[in-house]
Amino acid sequence: MNIKHFSRSICSVGPLRSAVVVFRHRGFRQSDVFLASYPKSGNTWLRHLIVHAATGKETKWRDVLTDYSLMVGQHGTLLSSIGSGGRLIKTHEPFRNQYKKSILMVRDPRDIAVSEFHYRKQFSNDRNIAHQTFSEYIDRFVRGKTCVYGSWHAHCESWLPAVESKSALLVKYEDLQQSPIDKLDEMVRFLGFQINIEVLGRIVEANSAESMREKERVYRKQTNETEKVFVRHAKPAGWQELLSSNDIDVLRDKLGHVSSKLGYEL
Numbered sequence: 062m063n064i065k066h067f068s069r070s071i072c073s074v075g076p077l078r079s080a081v082v083v084f085r086h087r088g089f090r091q092s093d094v095f096l097a098s099y100p101k102s103g104n105t106w107l108r109h110l111i112v113h114a115a116t117g118k119e120t121k122w123r124d125v126l127t128d129y130s131l132m133v134g135q136h137g138t139l140l141s142s143i144g145s146g147g148r149l150i151k152t153h154e155p156f157r158n159q160y161k162k163s164i165l166m167v168r169d170p171r172d173i174a175v176s177e178f179h180y181r182k183q184f185s186n187d188r189n190i191a192h193q194t195f196s197e198y199i200d201r202f203v204r205g206k207t208c209v210y211g212s213w214h215a216h217c218e219s220w221l222p223a224v225e226s227k228s229a230l231l232v233k234y235e236d237l238q239q240s241p242i243d244k245l246d247e248m249v250r251f252l253g254f255q256i257n258i259e260v261l262g263r264i265v266e267a268n269s270a271e272s273m274r275e276k277e278r279v280y281r282k283q284t285n286e287t288e289k290v291f292v293r294h295a296k297p298a299g300w301q302e303l304l305s306s307n308d309i310d311v312l313r314d315k316l317g318h319v320s321s322k323l324g325y326e327l
Contacts, residue, residue, distance in 0.1 A: 078209070085134030086159055092147030094252060096130065098166040099216045100153050100208055101176040103234040107166050109268045109276075110241075111149055114249050114256060115142040119267050122280035143252050153210045155219035161228060164248055165220050168234035169325050170213050170316050171300035171309070174202050178303075181207065199308045203315035214319040221322065233324065241265040 096111060098104040108130045109120045120126040129142045130149040139148040152160070178198050198207065205212030223229035230251045237244045242261045249256055256264075266272070304312075313327040320327050 082154065086154075086157060088137055089150075089159055090146055090148065091161065092144040093136070093150055093161070094143060094147055095133070095150050095152050095160045095163040096166070097152050097154075097156075097160065097163045097220065097229070098168075099173065099213050100210065101173045101180060102166050102168040103237070104151060104153070104166055106268065106273060107164065107232070107237075108149065108151060109273065110245055110264060111164070111248060111252075112142065113264045113268060114245060114261075115149065115252065115254075120276070122276040143254075155211065155216050156223050156229075160223065163220075163223065163229040164251065165224060165229045165231050166234060166237075167217060167231065167323050169300070170320055171304055171312060171325075171327065172234075173213060174199055174312065175300045175303050177202065177207060195303055196305065196308055199304075199311055203311060212315075214316045217319050217323060231323075 096104060096107055098107070109126060112118070112120055112126055112129045116125070116129055118125050128140050130151055131139055133150050133152040133154065136148060136150045139150070141148055143149065152163075175195075178195055181198075201207045203212065203214075205215065210216055220229060224231045230248065232244060232248065242258065242265055245261050245265060246256070246258075249261075309327065317327050
């Protein structure tokens with residue numbers, strides 16, 4: 062079992078998980094940039110866009126992407142793509158002082174809850190999840206019991222000081238969908254380089270929701286995993302199709318104080 066899968070298998074905060082996290086956070090360079098988010102916030106899409114922009118190479122679902130961007134703990138194998146030897150390292154961890162420069166992707170927690178629910182129905186080995194209702198899942202989600210990285214609100218709150226100090230650039234998933242060229246331009250400038258508008262447009266098109274679904278479709282066919290789908294609707298406010306008024310009340314009660322700071326009024 063590799064260190065990534067080992068750490069994910071420990072689903073509660075404790076000394077063992079803390080030791081694993083420390084182990085994974087070694088060997089960084091001053092020029093590294095972290096692509097950060099709570100799970101199901103759009104990090105995969107972010108990585109495809111940034112890797113394509115930084116390298117000029119169109120990504121496949123795994124190829125090229127994993128040459129230049131992998132999860133923290135796997136970063137030792139990454140090729141440099143920015144600055145003086147900088148690498149693009151993915152993380153879902155709460156903020157750590159080792160993260161000197163980061164792009165933080167956030168998303169409406171209602172959509173995260175829906176996306177995570179469907180994801181775990183497909184990919185989790187926990188048999189209990191298969192029989193769980195969404196309302197049951199919401200209760201565990203707000204308490205940080207569905208994810209090894211803790212609760213959404215605690216995760217986001219840990220990153221706010223870095224955003225305020227400008228060491229982390231905050232990018233909302235919904236803004237990136239609405240104005241992808243403008244937001245990608247903002248991100249590449251944050252990384253220290255510029256790309257002309259025509260090239261930015263081509264990068265956005267090559268990583269649209271439709272293109273991402275096609276990349277995944279090709280990959281799933283090659284790996285005989287055609288029944289699984291990672292990229293679903295990829296649209297804002299998809300939560301309206303599943304959340305009950307009681308579910309929304311639960312989310313508002315537990316997450317509202319942080320979501321409002323990020324511009325999400327639950």
